Amino acid sequence: MSQTTIGSAVARVDGFDKLTGRARYAADFHPEGMAHAYGVYSTISRGRIVSIDTSIADGMPGVIEIFHHDNFPTLHRSPASFPEENMVDELRTPFEDDVVHYAGQFVALVVADTFEHARDAAYRVKASYDADSAAANLAQGLEGGVTEANRTERGDADSAFDSAEVKVDATYTTPVETHNPMEMHATTARWANGKLIVHESTQGVIFARNTLAKNFDLDPSQIEVHADYIGSGFGGKLWLWPHSLATCAVARELGRPVQFMLPRQNMFTTSGHRPETSQHIQLGAKTDGTLTSIIHDSINSTSSINTFVEACGGSTSSLYASDALRVSHATAQVARGTPTPMRAPGAGVGLFALESAMDELAIALDMDPLELRRQNFTATDPSDGKPWSSNHMLECYDRAAERFGWADRNPQVGSMRDGDWLIGQGVAACNWDAMRNPCDARVTLRPDGSATVHCATQDIGTGTYTIIAQTAADTLGIDIGRIHVAIGDSTFPHGQISGGSWATASILPAIVGACKAAADKLVEYAANDGAPMAGADTDDLLFEAGVVKNGRGDQATPADILEPQKLAHAIGDFHSDGSPEDGYAYGSFGVNFVEIGWNPNTAQLKVRRVVSSIDAGAIMNDATARSQVEGAIVMGLGAAMFEATEYDERTGRPVNNNYAEYLVPVNADMPELDVILLNHPDYHLNELGARGIGEIGLTGVQAAVANAVYHATGKRIRDLPITLDKIM
Ligand code: MOS
Numbered sequence: 224m225s226q227t228t229i230g231s232a233v234a235r236v237d238g239f240d241k242l243t244g245r246a247r248y249a250a251d252f253h254p255e256g257m258a259h260a261y262g263v264y265s266t267i268s269r270g271r272i273v274s275i276d277t278s279i280a281d282g283m284p285g286v287i288e289i290f291h292h293d294n295f296p297t298l299h300r301s302p303a304s305f306p307e308e309n310m311v312d313e314l315r316t317p318f319e320d321d322v323v324h325y326a327g328q329f330v331a332l333v334v335a336d337t338f339e340h341a342r343d344a345a346y347r348v349k350a351s352y353d354a355d356s357a358a359a360n361l362a363q364g365l366e367g368g369v370t371e372a373n374r375t376e377r378g379d380a381d382s383a384f385d386s387a388e389v390k391v392d393a394t395y396t397t398p399v400e401t402h403n404p405m406e407m408h409a410t411t412a413r414w415a416n417g418k419l420i421v422h423e424s425t426q427g428v429i430f431a432r433n434t435l436a437k438n439f440d441l442d443p444s445q446i447e448v449h450a451d452y453i454g455s456g457f458g459g460k461l462w463l464w465p466h467s468l469a470t471c472a473v474a475r476e477l478g479r480p481v482q483f484m485l486p487r488q489n490m491f492t493t494s495g496h497r498p499e500t501s502q503h504i505q506l507g508a509k510t511d512g513t514l515t516s517i518i519h520d521s522i523n524s525t526s527s528i529n530t531f532v533e534a535c536g537g538s539t540s541s542l543y544a545s546d547a548l549r550v551s552h553a554t555a556q557v558a559r560g561t562p563t564p565m566r567a568p569g570a571g572v573g574l575f576a577l578e579s580a581m582d583e584l585a586i587a588l589d590m591d592p593l594e595l596r597r598q599n600f601t602a603t604d605p606s607d608g609k610p611w612s613s614n615h616m617l618e619c620y621d622r623a624a625e626r627f628g629w630a631d632r633n634p635q636v637g638s639m640r641d642g643d644w645l646i647g648q649g650v651a652a653c654n655w656d657a658m659r660n661p662c663d664a665r666v667t668l669r670p671d672g673s674a675t676v677h678c679a680t681q682d683i684g685t686g687t688y689t690i691i692a693q694t695a696a697d698t699l700g701i702d703i704g705r706i707h708v709a710i711g712d713s714t715f716p717h718g719q720i721s722g723g724s725w726a727t728a729s730i731l732p733a734i735v736g737a738c739k740a741a742a743d744k745l746v747e748y749a750a751n752d753g754a755p756m757a758g759a760d761t762d763d764l765l766f767e768a769g770v771v772k773n774g775r776g777d778q779a780t781p782a783d784i785l786e787p788q789k790l791a792h793a794i795g796d797f798h799s800d801g802s803p804e805d806g807y808a809y810g811s812f813g814v815n816f817v818e819i820g821w822n823p824n825t826a827q828l829k830v831r832r833v834v835s836s837i838d839a840g841a842i843m844n845d846a847t848a849r850s851q852v853e854g855a856i857v858m859g860l861g862a863a864m865f866e867a868t869e870y871d872e873r874t875g876r877p878v879n880n881n882y883a884e885y886l887v888p889v890n891a892d893m894p895e896l897d898v899i900l901l902n903h904p905d906y907h908l909n910e911l912g913a914r915g916i917g918e919i920g921l922t923g924v925q926a927a928v929a930n931a932v933y934h935a936t937g938k939r940i941r942d943l944p945i946t947l948d949k950i951m
Pocket of ligand 1 (some may be wrong): 285426455457458459461564565566567568721722724
């Protein structure tokens with residue numbers, strides 16, 4: 224490696240295209256003859272469709288066809304296999320029957336020559352229903368029964384809790400949150416010569432391709448899924464939703480390209496959400512703070528279409544040492560669409576409960592809450608007894624505490640003030656898995672000294688383009704400006720989803736391998752007859768800084784090697800099997816310190832400071848990594864104080880399904896964010912030492928806020944979001 228761009232804050236290589244509008248998103252493609260589709264959505268939350276009256280809509284200007292359950296082409300039932308990479312969370316195929324499972328479910332799809340014509344006609348389709356009573360929220364859903372999904376146990380947690388010297392026993396609840404990426408879901412589909420070509424806003428071009436292959440009974444080679452640019456997804460775009468399948472189906476039926484864009488209000492119903500949770504935590508400890516029992520029993524809302532488990536206890540089995548533990552997950556059905564992963568699924572809400580309970584335990588013990596966490600730190604993963612590959616949680620605690628000034632905190636509730644404001648300071652741990660999966664890549668070296676990297680992954684805005692370019696530039700020793708990154712295309716070598724915080728750890732080893740394979744190929748060509756180093760033993764040749772060198776100080780450029788042999792390029796392919804080293808447990812760790820102000824006179828709650836320290840392995844790009852953590856903290860503060868999708872108890876319909884009433888933090892809500900990235904490589908996970916960083920920053924933020932609110936006000940808020948009425 225002749226240069227090192229890895230780790231530095233290289234500006235996004237896709238920044239220019241995005242800023243100048245050259246970046247094209249799924250709905251920016253307008254193939255010749257393209258029609259537009261617009262949905263008609265159920266207004267009831269459970270029951271049957273009695274009739275669909277299209278008599279007025281049929282005659283509206285520009286209308287081409289109106290599809291519904293009576294005339295929709297039959298698709299193969301949606302698959303759902305993570306190992307086969309064709310997951311969906313709505314198992315039902317669109318329009319497969321007259322059953323309504325949730326308000327906002329598709330009941331018809333109007334196709335017209337323009338978007339406006341399709342929308343106008345859709346408003347004039349009349350559906351009538353036979354409505355059943357429905358569970359509109361988790362509390363109502365619980366009346367219909369609870370299904371346990373899984374349980375993990377160590378020792379006898381109940382009796383250990385019963386006999387504990389100090390206990391906390393509390394239930395925490397979190398609301399539905401809805402993914403609101405800037406770019407709405409969109410599909411532009413066309414069929415040509417038996418092939419299906421789709422521009423889709425997706426976090427996984429391979430998953431999207433495989434799902435369509437199953438639905439349409441095609442070989443994956445007959446499908447191309449393109450996602451050059453994506454305006455984020457937060458998990459809502461991991462798997463395909465009904466609109467994608469429906470758009471592809473009607474494009475085939477009509478023999479012309481069709482585009483569909485999911486309106487913002489329907490993103491609240493038919494493309495997933497983070498479910499409601501109710502989490503019962505019981506912690507037992509000795510008087511010195513040693514945990515003796517951890518119990519985390521959670522229930523989340525799911526749909527009548529599919530069972531989605533929010534793994535609230537995902538971090539609970541591993542974060543703290545305790546001989547006795549029970550983590551269980553259960554679900555209850557409500558009349559909503561199926562939930563789906565939303566950034567930090569599981570731990571995102573699970574650590575609100577666990578880390579709030581840890582704060583309650585610290586108070587019961589009259590112990591510093593940071594000290595309680597230090598005391599229960601575990602150097603091995605208690606769930607399997609394996610040592611952590613790399614765990615610098617204690618350093619996170621130390622460094623963030625020092626930066627925050629935790630030592631100056633007066634633990635007395637309501638004791639800290641700034642003028643009219645009561646000040647509260649809270650702490651909570653962060654945790655996320657560190658995972659790695661198989662990935663292929665191809666690198667092509669050209670005579671002009673440039674290189675192209677091909678991989679069927681995508682950049683949802685996190686910086687994947689940039690870290691791939693950095694990795695290739697460093698491995699090949701050529702300038703980053705000469706690296707072209709080609710991703711977002713399912714026809715490229717098999718890549719990974721942008722999810723689970725595993726893209727970086729999975730993709731980059733494949734990029735390194737393909738770069739080395741391409742360099743080896745060029746070395747081999749350099750030793751060919753008629754080549755600059757003809758007859759040389761390839762073991763004596765070295766590719767370095769973009770040229771092939773021998774031991775005598777001779778150099779040959781790619782042009783010197785390739786042109787005389789009339790070779791267009793040297794190609795290297797690599798398959799990374801995605802296996803981390805055996806014998807270790809893998810995770811990322813961190814801590815959030817939050818300071819809030821509460822003004823009892825004006826009932827204002829304000830986050831004043833956040834200091835976070837994150838141990839997520841080697842940092843590939845200090846700018847994009849920092850942005851990920853900062854964005855996650857913003858999302859965590861939103862979950863703590865603002866975000867909640869509210870449903871009308873009578874109809875089951877979301878009532879704040881828009882940007883005006885679904886509150887997310889704005890700049891005025893945000894304090895300075897101070898993020899410390901530890902940057903300790905995890906070489907057991909991969910040769911770059913990189914883990915992932917997309918999700919961890921969100922975990923524990925809500926608890927840190929709730930703990931700070933308690934410190935200021937003495938009010939323990941166990942129900943998110945922490946709205947003003949709950950403090951007053
Ligand atoms: Mo993330 S919820 O795995 O996109």
